[in-house]
Amino acid sequence: MNIESGFAQVAQLLLWPVLALVGLAFVYALWSGGATLMEAWQRWRQPQYRSLRVAPGLSMEELELQLVRQVEPVRLLSRLSPMLGLIATMIPLGPALQSVAAGNGQQALAVFSGAFAGVVLALAAASVGLVVYSVRRRWLLAELLVVRKERGVAQ
Template sequence: MLEAGFLQLAQWLLTPILALLGVAFLYALWMAGRVLVEAWQRRDPAYAALRPPAGTALDEIELLALRQLEPLRLLSRVTPMLGLIATMIPLGPALQGVASGQGNAALSVFSNAFAGVVLALAAAAIGLVLYSVRRRWLLGELLALKKRLEAGR
C-alpha cells in the first residue's frame, strides 16, 4: 500500500517537474539575452551593474552582488536534479512494459524521459556559463569599489 502511494505521488510530480524544466529552459535563454545585453553595455567603461547608494557598507554591496547571482546559481544546480527526476519517474513503468513484452510503448516512454533530462542539462549548462561570467564581472566591480573606498579613507 505504501509503495503504491509513493508510485502514485511520483506520477503526479511528473507534469509539474516537466513544466518547471520548460520554465527553467526559457529562463536560461532569457538570461542569456540579458547577459549579452550586459556584455554590450560593459563596453562603456562607466557601466556598473552594482550601483549602491552612497554610504552603503561593503558587506551590503557584496550581498547585493550575491542576490544578483543566486538565480543563475540555482538554475545551474537544481535543473539537473529535476531532469533526473523527470527521467526516473517514467522509467519504472517503461521497464515494466519491457518486461511484459510491450517494447514499442516502452521506447516511447524512454524517449520522452530522456528529452526531459536533455532540456534540464541544457538549461543547467547555460546557467553555469552565465553564472561564471556574471560572477567574474561582479567580483571585478566589487574589487574596484573596495579600492575606491580604501583610497577615500
C-alpha cells in the first residue's frame, strides 16, 4: 500500500463524519436563524429589550467577553461550514472520476449529486450563520454601548 492509497482510505473514512457535521451545521443554522427572528420580534415589540445580561459587579471586560461568547458559535458556523462543504465535495470526487474513466457515468452522476448536496447545505448554513452573527453582534455592541454610558465609562 502506497501513501496515496492510504490518504484516499483515510479521506473516505472522513466522509460520513463530515456529512454528519454538515447536517448538524444546517440544523443549527436554522435554529439560530429562528431564534434571531424571534429576538428581532421581541426587540420590535419591546424597544428596551436586552439580550446582554448585565449582572451587578461585572466589569466591562467581563461584559465584552460575555458578548463574544454569545456570538462565537454562529461566527464559527459561518467560518467552518464552507470548509466542511468543500471536504464533503472533494472526498467523493476521486471515486466519481474513476467511474467516469471506467465508462460508468451513471454511478459518477449519483456520487456527484450527493457531493454537491453537501456543499449546498454547508453554504446555506454558512450564509445564515453570517447573517445571524452580523445582526446579533450589532445588537450586542449597541447594548454594550448603552451599559458603558450608564456606567459613565469612557470609550
